[in-house]
Amino acid sequence: MKQILIADKILIGKELVKNKAVIINEDKIIDVIDAFESEITHIPAKTFPSGSILMPAFIDTHTHLASYGLSLTKPNLNNFKSKKDVIDYSKEYIKNFERDIYIFLGYDESKWTDENEITKEDLDKISKEKPIIFRRICGHKAVLNSKALEIVKNIQGVDFKTGIALEYLPLNIYEIFKPTIEEIKDGILKAQEIAINLGIKSIIDITNIESFKAYQELKREGKLKLRVGIVLYERYFEYIKKVGLEYNFGDDNLKFLGIKIFLDGSVGAGTADKLLKTNEELEVILKDCQNHNVQLLAHAIGQNAINQFINIFEKVVKNNYLRHRIEHFEFPYYEDIKRVSRLNIYVSMQPNFVALWGGFDNMYAKKLPLEVLKRCNPYRTIFNENINFAFGSDCMPLDPFLGIKGAVHHFLENERIDLNLSLYLYSTAGAKFLFMEDKIGKIERGYYSDLIVIDEKNLNLIETCF
Ligand SMILES: [Zn+2]
Known part of the structure; x- marks a missing residue:
């Protein structure tokens, strides 16, 4: 279905121009017209508020989306204020979700009000049967329980006494414990x-x-x-x-x-x-x-x-x-x-x-x-x-x-x-x-209508048009 998009300004080339409108159909841009012309067509129009900019959608030329996504699938411990809360939450999580190995991300012992250290013994209290790894917020340190330590026999930087692993293991956690x-x-x-x-x-x-x-x-x-x-x-x-x-x-x-x-x-x-x-x-x-x-x-x-x-x-x-x-x-x-x-x-x-x-x-x-x-x-x-x-x-x-x-x-x-x-x-x-x-990447006839509308003043997204 054809639609006219009217925003305060439109990014055409390198300039923000006023008084223009864009006609899209399905996933393509079919025309860029003068805004006043939109009144004389029968195509339904969508008008965005003052301060809006219609522009090509963002292109992120260097990112790590899949690995970021993986971190979103793991339980995160960053918001907890005490070691007790971290351990209670982890126990609950393990009860509710079946995993081959449990990787918890983002713990930050510097924020805890009760204790500031966590070791193998603490994690063993959560479970002795299931492998558990806590990775610190910085990504350079992790703690493993006894069961997890059994799996990582030959990995550098692991202290088998305390269960603490530095650098290699936490930094390569998804390579060592491959997700499905x-x-x-x-x-x-x-x-x-x-x-x-x-x-x-x-x-x-x-x-x-x-x-x-x-x-x-x-x-x-x-x-x-x-x-x-x-x-x-x-x-x-x-x-x-x-x-x-x-x-x-x-x-x-x-x-x-x-x-x-x-x-x-x-x-x-x-x-x-x-x-x-x-x-x-x-x-x-x-x-x-x-x-x-x-x-x-x-x-x-x-x-x-x-x-x-x-x-x-x-x-x-x-x-x-x-x-x-x-x-x-x-x-x-x-x-x-x-x-x-x-x-x-x-x-x-x-x-x-x-x-x-x-x-x-x-x-x-x-x-x-x-x-x-x-x-x-x-x-x-x-x-x-x-x-x-x-x-x-x-x-x-x-x-x-x-x-x-x-x-x-x-x-x-x-x-x-x-x-x-x-x-x-x-x-x-x-x-x-x-x-x-x-x-x-351009607002031009024939291009994909990968378009977004943003707010110029607050710099945030108003709407996606794709
Ligand atoms: Zn990079």
Whole structure:
């Protein structure tokens, strides 16, 4: 059924324009007309309040939706104020739900009013027959009961006396205790609902093969409402090459794109200036990606890893038809921004990082020298260099509105991005990252009607129109 959408402003190209209306039919945009024309047609109109912006739905070019979804399927202990409450709740949960292994997330002993320590003995009181793991809110620590300890015999960082596991086990909990495809699907559906309620219609999920299978099943069952591009971790590269899976294989709802590698760490962990691969290793991977038609996403936060990637790219790649990307690109040298532009390297950035950790007295300022801090997420400079540059969330958290606030209120005033451009970078600009710039991300005749309406002042979603 045809419908006219009338909002206060519409994002057309990079501009917010007034007095326009959009006609949609089924899942397509069929016309953009002058608002006054809507009165002389017989097509039913839907008018949104003053302050509303009609725009292409958000495209999150770098996220981890499936793994976020999985965490939503696990019981969470974060809101409890005492150890007693945590233990009572866990007992109840185990009574009510049948699981092979019970993983509880998010406990925070620093908030407890009774005691501030939890060990194997406490968990054994919950159950001795069923394996139980509590993972701390930070994700770097876990506690296991005796039954769970029996399963993890040869895993590093586990103290069998106290049941406390540091780093490896908690960080890789879903790899060590593999969820079933059904659990992953359940999680994706939960996270999908959250994404849609934030106005996200398309994502690039960086994930594992189990989640890729789960997405395929959901699509067959008609339950996948998001458009999903899949990027797999580097450890699957050998299989991908053997099978011959190539970039952009799939359709408008689910496609494979490529692999992701890590070239450095993070500011928070103090490893953003540490190179994780040698030039030779990176060159082999990039050449392999070229030869096998696989897109490469290179995680590079600090200037050294960014510089390394550009150097190797310049040597190996003549034409970036695979749209190889740098992820995060947080502290580039100015000359390297120019080179990225010249070489047509794609860049995905996470403005929520600036919202969360930017500023002259926040985490980045504490961890980095001022000279580096002044190169923090230079959106305006990058934008002015005409780079294929788009926003994403990295699921920290999954929230484009937080990112937009980060870009608009950047603590480096000359690197701020106006609202219209921030919206553009979180929607239109992301379409190329999915090889879908002819189908999504624009309010133009023939495009999918992946549209949303947001409130300009409060920066929240009013409605999805897809
Ligand atoms: Zn990520």
